[in-house]
Amino acid sequence: MNWKNYQNELVVLFAFLVMFSGYIYKNNTIADEATTAIETQKTLSDMKEVIALKKLWTDKKTSQRVKQLKSIVSVSKVKWSNKRKKIKASYRGLSARELNSLVTKILNLPVEITLLNIQDISKSYSVEFQCKW
């Protein structure tokens, strides 16, 4: 077979193959880009989540804020134990109002509550509270 006789077809075929390669290249790039975009979005949302969670649960001001639990009621009603990043607090004879403000304060602190025990003893409340951060 003499290829020179089909020179025109070969030239067109070559040009077509170049175009086809371009098309495949473009499609692959778009597909890769879509995959990369999904991965990138996931990484971005992961990072934002990590940063937000770390900021919330490892806040350096938490220690200061937890100390406020000691002074929220009169000192005579509180037994306080603070070891590193753990506290054990025992409250006795709290009124309903004092209980409410204590619980509200606890709920707003970014700490891990390990124990919260509220007991109603003749209309005055006792609270056992343990947490860490």
Next chain:
Amino acid sequence: MNFMGKDRELILVYSSMDSVRDMRDINVMVTPQFYTLKKEALPVKYAYQAKRVAPAIFDGLLEDSSEYEYMVFRDGEEDEWTLIAYNLNTIRVFLLSKGFVIDKISKLFFAQQVVEMFDRPVAIGDSEALVSLEGSVVVVPSIALSEDEKPSKIFDSSFAPKRGVGIKNASANSIISTKQSVILSMIFIAFAIMFFVEGARYGSSSQAELKIAELYEAYPSLESSYTRDSIIKKYKTIDKTERRKRDIIKKISIMIFDGVSLASLNIDLNGFKANIVCKDAKVSKRVKALAKKDGFKSLQIANSNDILIEGSL
């Protein structure tokens, strides 16, 4: 090795020639028997302009001018042009009939291109000769030549001019013509360029990637996905559990309304338990409904209206 075809054997082609055998790579030169010659003074500067007007100049001289192609070159003097009209198909058919293999022929020349070389007659066959007469190469009968004009010059490769015509018919067996192939190829290549450019554009960095790069710079420790996953796992668990504890406390506090009081509430790492005192059965029923709505397990303490609500974290 000869890539240019310059040193190929040059064969003079004339109508009365014998068939050839043993074809090697050659060039051929045709006699005026295969072309029509015209010399004209044309007010043009370039050969392509002269070539464009050539069909008009040969108008009426050729049988079917659409089958003809033209070669033009300057005739030495200013504005003087030599125009050659030739039918490549006729030449090809003749060459094939004489045993030539078209693919072995590199270039086709015209005797007129080297008119100065025919200052002495060159024999073509037994009875004819080629000779230059008034600036044109013509075929004359040998008998018409005087004794001192008898053919004496030997035709060889030195007659080959610089320019020639490609004779190989690349598109002879082609489905598509050369013009069509050029147009199609250009379209395909244009699309190819478009696709490549578009592809390259998609490959460039996105806004999200730039944002990530910024975050990596600010938090290098988070560059590893393992570190990120580990941190997420740790803090998500804490976040989820702590939010659940706070949610439980809020929901139980909603259950404390008129006629209800909290006897005890205990939340630890495993779950919660709340003892709620209700003043009557109606209130007790309402608390139970609220507990059910919140998905808590509720139990009525025997012989009382009090409710025990419990659940896990």
